[in-house]
Amino acid sequence: MAIAKFAGGWAFNSKAMVADAWHSIADLASDILTLATVSVSLKPPSERFPLGFGKIESLGSLGVSSMLLIGGCYMGWESAITLYAHFDPESAHHILEHIGHGHSHSHSHSAADLGIPSLHAAWLAGGTILIKEWLYHATMKVARERKSSVLASNAVHHRVDSLTGIVTLAAILGANALESAAWLDPVGGLLISIMVINAGFGNTVASLYELVDQSIDKEVKSSIRKQAQKALANIRDGHEAEVRDVSGVKSGQNYLVDLELAVPGSWTIDGVKDLEDTVRTQLAAKVRGVRRVRVRFLSRDAPDDKKYAEFIPGSPGALPEEEGSSKQNDELVDGHSDKHKH
Incomplete structure (x- = not known):
């Protein structure tokens, strides 16, 4: 589906659809990483890993969220430059040259690229919305039956992909229906990039909190x-x-x-x-x-212990007491007790 969106976005001149394709790739990567890490994370603890392998899934989640953030920023930049070029093509071209795109990308912001996306892209966007909604309902049904939080999370990913498809469809139809509204397509791309960045940031924070052992809710x-x-x-x-x-x-x-x-x-x-x-x-x-x-x-008869009483106070950088010094202290104590006996 991501390949179809990329091909359709390029062929039908739709920035919003290309942005949606990036989100589909992140969604696919999320599914693959989830399947790959779940089997490992459920392995029993070992002598080398006494707390189990659950953090592997947390690392996978961090990887997916990082992909979302990078992809969201990239698609947002591309859409922003395209939108700016609608109002000031020369300045947009100079910006691309300044950051190193040069002539290799100068053709990508020509009149054809800045034109109205083809209505054929709307059919593709509508089809992906229907498929993703069906996947959402089918996956959520299984998740509820099996009480699986992982499947439920994947179902939510499908719903987000469906929503981004709706934004894409609205941008394409608006650009075709309204006069001089070709700028709606890159605006749709910007909206999708904001949604993707928001999801990526939220998942990144949650993964980092999990990796540093935040308390259960x-x-x-x-x-x-x-x-x-x-x-x-x-x-x-x-x-x-x-x-x-x-x-x-x-x-x-x-x-x-x-x-x-x-x-x-x-x-x-x-x-x-x-x-x-x-x-x-x-x-x-x-x-x-x-x-x-x-x-x-x-x-029950003893007073409540202070919270975190099992933690040893002091700095991790503090030097431990030397063995020789400890022996001298023991000898002094033994000698002191012998004097009292005599």
Whole structure:
């Protein structure tokens, strides 16, 4: 479909359709990268990668969003130059020469290029809209049946491609219907480039946040807490335990969850093992995407620990204490205790 749009945009003299073709390529790349990375990201953890491979999908998403940004900026520049050339062809030609396009691109902004796009491009745009809308509904139906967030995301990509096709169609029809309105076609290209840049920027930010381990969102935390409390209610003596804190990070499609459960101080390790297994099983079955659940047990009788108490204070650049110095301190302590004994 992207090839057809490129060919149609070039043959029918439509900047908007060429811009739409760039978006279709990014959409196709997104689908390919998703399929390629999902299978790897779902592999079980290994000794070398103890947290699994979910971040590979995040890297793939970053690659797609980067393509969207670059492609959106390029198509926006091309459309802007074409639009400017409608009102001042000589200045537009000088701009292209100044940035190095020179005579190699001077023909691309001739009178033929600045003319009205062919109505045949409208048929192609209309056909792609129908196909993308059908793909959207078909993909979303399967996504809902299988409760797959990945398929749902791909369905949204098809919908965005359909919307850009509508902008393309409107630009082509407007340029043909209105007198001296050939400028509508590059305007359509600019609108599409803005949509693509916006989508690329949003995906880039989301991917970067995921790669730097931003916390899972409040909705997921609430769902995890709710299911953990249900698990506690369904086991013997579970009412004596309480969920103190829920945290975690997103790794691709996976959620790596940390739970803090407060239990009576008299409970043994064997006593809390069944509770831990029950909570983990409940979360895996009821919260989509939960891949790992790590449980930390606290005593209900003790005061609440400070948040992030497991982090060691100090600067990463601080030098560790030398072994010889540590031994001297140990000897001083031993000698001091011997004096007290005598």
